[in-house]
Amino acid sequence: MRTVRSWFRDTTGGLPRAFWYLWTGTLVNRLGSFVLVFLAIYLTRERGFSPSQAGLVLGLWGVGGAVGTTVGGTLTDRWGRRPTLLTAHVGAAAMMLALGFARPLWTVAAGALLLGLFAEAARPAFGAMMIDVVPAKDRLRAFSLNYWAINLGFACAAVLAGLAAQAGYLLLFVVDAATTLVTALIIFTRVRETRTVTATVTVRTGEPGALRTILADRVFLGFVLLNLFAALVFLQHISMLPIAMGDSGLSPATYGSVIALNGVLIVAGQLFVPRLIRGRSRSHVLALASVVMGVGFGLTAFADGAWFYGLTVLIWTVGEMLNSPSNATLIAELSPAALRGRYQGVFSLSWQAAAAVGPVLGGLVREHAGNSALWLGCAVIGGLAAVAHLVSGPARERRATALRAPAAPVAVVPPAAAPAPVPAAS
Template sequence: MLTMRSWFRDTTGGLPTTFWYLWTGTLINRLGSFVLIFLAIYLTQERGFSASQAGLVLGLWGVGGAVGTTVGGTLADRWGRRPTLFTAHVGAAAMMIALGLARDLWAVALGALLLGLFAEAARPAFGAMMIDVVPAKDRLRAFSLNYWAINLGFACAAILAGLAAQADYLLLFLVDAATMLITALIIFIRVPETRHAGPTVTTARAPRGALRTILADRVFLGFVVLNLFAALVFLQHISMLPIAMGDSGLSPATFGSVIALNGVLIVVGQLFVPRLIRGRSRSHVLALSAVVMGVGFGLTAFAGSAWFYGLTVLIWTVGEMLNSPSNATLIAELSPAALRGRYQGVFGLSWQIAGASAPVLGGLVREHAGNSALWLGCAALGVLTAVAHLVSGPARERRADALRRSGAGLVPADARTAAQPAEATA
């Protein structure tokens, strides 16, 4: 009992109050994340669109997200984290309802585009706020806890959505919108602004030519490209996996149960990951993650039953669990304090580009080369990404170490003092 209590205290203790409000908002939001899980099935089975048309709609979601994450990163640095988060959640809720009511392909496509824009505009501000309020020594466990909340909500949502979809698909859109509004309310009432601005804080304002600074940061951009490759593989579980399972004669409810294994495994194991990878080379961890994800998706080529699909999900989930906290802490250390929102936005852009292209590429490969070629191609891309992580890792660590020594990645002392009320522990 004492050992368990000590582990719980080491895992959750001492984190800022603002972090826990953000964590709560994440959990509530993800509990209602029904739509993205079932959008491919909804489009093909309920609306009667083809796999290519469904891929196009999902791709437009990603295009909107690419714009949103770029704009959101800029607004987080200039306007503030809190107003950006609040506006993005309210806008996403409105677009979610509009998408649920849309019927024609053009209306569905436009709704997906705008929903992606608002929903993804929140991510850079959220990431920057997490870095603002959580000390560097606690970020690994803070990001792991947040990822745990994401997947606890995802696991519950996947199961509930499979049941709700059998009653009425519109219910999925309405519940998803409601959770976004609740999250916006938490941000409005309980989350303070964490962007430190003022004449005495020299690093708070983004310098002129911020975009040029990022585009000249080859080490960071290389890391973004590798994340893009990993995301192209990982996001097939949203677009092509439900279609593949449908072709195998499995129902939407079965898909919901199978994909929920992803969240269940993360809920059970993610809290132990920080101790497992602490002190290990992040390049090696990221390389292992890419290989494991590649193997998991590659085995989907041979799946035909629910249990086999479930096995593949469990395998690539292990890779996902290793990837997420390592990615989050590394991007925090590669981001200068004055450009956190923009760096988060550019990094998030890799996810949005993947979100736009993964369903389109997956649909094209599947239709023209076959199901096996798609999944075995995912395995090959995973291995190539792993090799690239091993080659580029030392340069990333040198860059992070240089930022730490120069102090460019830190909030200055007077800004930390000004932020003291937000740093109280829960």
């Protein structure tokens, strides 16, 4: 018992109160994250769209998300983390309800586009706020705990959504919107603004120089590109996996139960991952994660029953568990403080680009080359990404070490180049 208490204290102790409010908001939001899990099934079975049309709608969600992360990253640095999060969550709740009532293809597509914009605009602000409030030495634990909350909510949502869908798909949209508003309320009442006004580099907010700084950071952009390929593989579990399982004669409820294994395994094991990977080379961990995810998705080509699909989910989930905390801590260390929101936005852009391209590309490959080609192609991408992580890892660590080096802080100045520091939002 003492060992368990000691482990629990080492895992959760010493983290700031603001982190736990953010963690609670994450858990509540994910408990109601019904829509994206079942959107492909909803579009093909309830609305009667073809797999290609469903892929297009999911792709437009990703396009909206790409715009949202870009705008959200800029607003996070210029306007503040808190107002950006509030605006994004309230807008996402409104668009969630609008999408639930949309019927023609063009209105569903427009609703998905706007929902992606608002929902993903919150991602850079949330990531920047997490980095702001958690000291560097505790970030591996903090990101693992937050990821644990995401998947605890996801595991419950996947099962509940399968049951709720039997009562009517509109209920999924209503509950999702409600939990998003609750998250906004938690942030509004409990979390203060965390944006600071000093940084280790001189940045004129609002000028093109900020974007040029990011575009010139080849080490960071290489990392973003590798995450894009990983995301292209990973997001097939939302777009093409439910369709493949449907073709195997499995019901939406079965898909919900199978995909819930992803969250269950993460909930059971994610809190042990920080101790497992602590002190190990991040490039080696990320390479191993890429291989394991590739194998898991590749085996889907041979799945023909619920148990086999469940096995593939468990395999690629292990890769996801290794990938997530290493990814999160590395992106935090590669982000200069004055550009933290924008760097988070550009990194999130890789997920949104994958969300935009992945469903369309997956649908086209599946229709023209077959189901096996899609999943075996995922395995090949995983292997290539693993090699790339091993090659590029040393440069990333040198870059992270250089950014950790102490430097004299300077003020972030507004577009008019006034000499006084910009006051933090309150």
